[in-house]
Amino acid sequence: MSTTKADPQERTVSIAGSLADAIACSFTLGTDAEGYSHHYYRPADAVVVYDGRDLEHYQSLAGRSLQEWYEFVEVKRGWASEGPLAALGLRMNAERTEFSR
Template sequence: MSTTKADAQEPTVSIAGSLADAMARSFTLGTDTDGYSHHYYRPADAVVVYDGRELDHYQPLAGRSLEEWRAFVELKRGWASMGPLSALGLRMNAERIESDR
């Protein structure tokens, strides 16, 4: 008879839970037609725009929706591509803003 104790199992972390946690912090919105990449940074409620590795612009949203920024860029420059999680991120942002009202 063995007297050793079984190791405690580490908590299971779901991929969906990890993804939601990561997106709650930041995600790539997309790349505009001028080649600038737009990233949403949730802790600051801001969009950070990069030209390659160089910071080009920092735009606090100040309670406005991320969809407003997406539409603004669409109008001014257009989008070359959207980030792989942008649709989900836009929806999460809209739901958060709606719940804050």
């Protein structure tokens, strides 16, 4: 049996990698003031809006920035709460959409 301890940085790297992978796939943008939950799904470049468990709306972004959707909801309904990864996800999306232009 080995008594060698694992390098603490290994765990940090795997957590950071897992976080980046999770955001790269999808994340919760937030819940609007009317109680609808907005999720970004990157493989489809789309926002999916749920009313509880029911699909309420699907919006393809077609290459537009996710920030545009965020601001649209802010004006139309307002945000009640932001998803835990929303700020980081918005920033990553902005970098991706700027790079692709």
